[in-house]
Amino acid sequence: MPPTPARTRIGAGFILLLSALTAIGPLTFDTYLAAFPEIAVDLSASSALVQLTLTASLAGLALGQLLIGSLSDTYGRRRPLLGSLAVYVLASTAIVFAGSVGMLTALRFVQGFSAAAGMVLSMAIIQDKYTGIQVSKVLARLMLVVGVAPILAPTIGAQLLRFGSWRSIFGFLAATGVVLLVLAAVFLRESLPVERRRLGGTSAALGTYRDLLTNRPFLGLALLSAFYMSALFTYVASSTFVFQAGFGLDVQQFGFVFAGGAAAITIASQVCGALVGRFQPTQILTFAVWSGLGLSTALFVVALAGGGLVPVGVLLILTLATAGLVMPSAPAIALATNGHRAGSAAALLGALQFGVGALIAPITGLLGGDPAVAMAGVMFTMIALSAILLAAVSRTWRRQPVAPLAPPTSVPAITAEIPVSAL
Structure with a gap:
């Protein structure tokens, strides 16, 4: 089969649509955070039960990526995407009328499951349509959304609460789903030709995941990115306690600091896009991880020494900036040789990121003590684990150099987007 020709032009409208599909995850998880106390009162539920609705949506997202990503390798990208968006709209609408926390929890699982489609299939569509350095450039543009959406989502939710109840937030999400469904139906064409689709049904899908999990270079880089993402989950989950409770910032001041972290990730991701072509993703990843290890070590030492707001804040933002280099590079390398199973590979990567991140993020609350130190x-610890995995997988690059920027002989290279936050 001849190679798929590379696209010579990256359409702004197409990238904007993929970015919007990517943003549905952060919007789904972060927009309603400010409404937790109101939900607890309205549904006569404890705070722990309300927090369980977030856990349910995370579980739905992880499972949704695994199933929808795999299905897309068999049935194409368009049908699973449109079907999932329709389910998302129905689930979001049903939440508006939820009368109990149990119903809300079940519907949040469905909502998270269906939201996975926009996130995982946008990765697979990039694989289908782009090759070479365009892959990393497209990913860098998507990272603009990845960095900004988790910051904007709670603000949107807070503004909606000014004019309505917590139910208005899910009305907003339902309306967002309708807009995305219409845009995808009108403008998004099928990107996976029939001749490139996987045959064999469920057994083939399970076999694909088994092969990916036993592929040491892929699994090593997937876990590397998952541990690095866990560092970001930790920051998102604990930053309010660190800066408001620990350093005494008010809500507005904390917002500026939090926005600084998002800006650092976003700017670094754009720098990564500019560096592609001058440096290999392996070089960028190596520099980013070892820099992150040095910065996070300094951050930990300063926090242990009782450092003030400025040194802790500066080191934290610089550490977060390295994630803007890691996030485009690690998936590009990990998935470069899996173009024939792009949906499944991207799904497994995303599921690992959310699964590991969701497990790690609450640890700071369990440790107690100084929130900055925790x-x-x-x-x-998470970045150190990433560095250990980098040292292990880099040996395979020396034995068999990875060149995801080179045009492939049969299928184009793939990269993946990683959602910054689900908390």
């Missing part, structure tokens, strides 16, 4: 310690 946050810095967990972030350092």
Whole structure:
């Protein structure tokens, strides 16, 4: 089969649509955070039960990526995407009328499951349509959404609460789903030709996941990115306690600091896109991980020494910036040789990221003590694990150099987007 020709032009409208599909995840998880106390009162539920609705949506997202990504390798990208968006609209609408926390929890699982489609299939569509350095350039543009959406989502939710109840937030999400469904139906064409689709049904899908999980270079880089993402989950989950409870910032001041972290990730991701073509993703990843290890070590030491707001804040933002280099590079390398199973590979990567991140993020709350020390310690540990995995997988690059920027002989290279936050 002849190779798929590379696209010579990256359409802004197409990238904007993929970005919007990617943003549905952060919007789904972060928009309603400010409404937790109101939900607890309205549904006569404890705070723990309300928090369980977030856990349910995370579980739905992880499972949704695994199933929908795999299905897309067999049935194409368009049908699973449109079907999932329709389910998302129905689930979001049903939540508006939820009368109990149990119903809300079940519907949040469905909502998270269906939201996975926009996130995982946008990755697979990039694989289908782009090759070479265009892959990393498209990913860098998507990272603009990845960095900004988790920051904007709680703000949107807070503004909606000013004019309505918590139910208005899910009305907004339902309306967003309708807009995305219409845009995808009108403008998004099938990107996976029939001749490139996987045959064999469920047994083939399970076999694909088994092959990916036993592929040491892929699994090593997937876990590397998952641990690095866990450092970001840790920051998102604990930052309010660190800066408001620990350093005494008010809500607006904390917002500026939090926005600084998002800006650092976003700017670094754009720098990564500019560096592609001058440096290999392996070089960028190596520099980013070892820099992150040094910065997170300094952050942990300063926090242990009782450092003030400025040194802790500066080191934290610099550490977060390295994630903007890691996030485009690690998936590009990990998935470069899996173009024939792009949906499944991207799904497994995303499921690992959310699964590991959701497990790690609450650890800071369990550790107790100084919140800055707990946050810095967990972030350092996660980045150190990423560095160990980098040292292991880099041996395979020396034995068999990875060149995801080169045009492939049969299928184009793939990269993946990683959602910054689900908390």
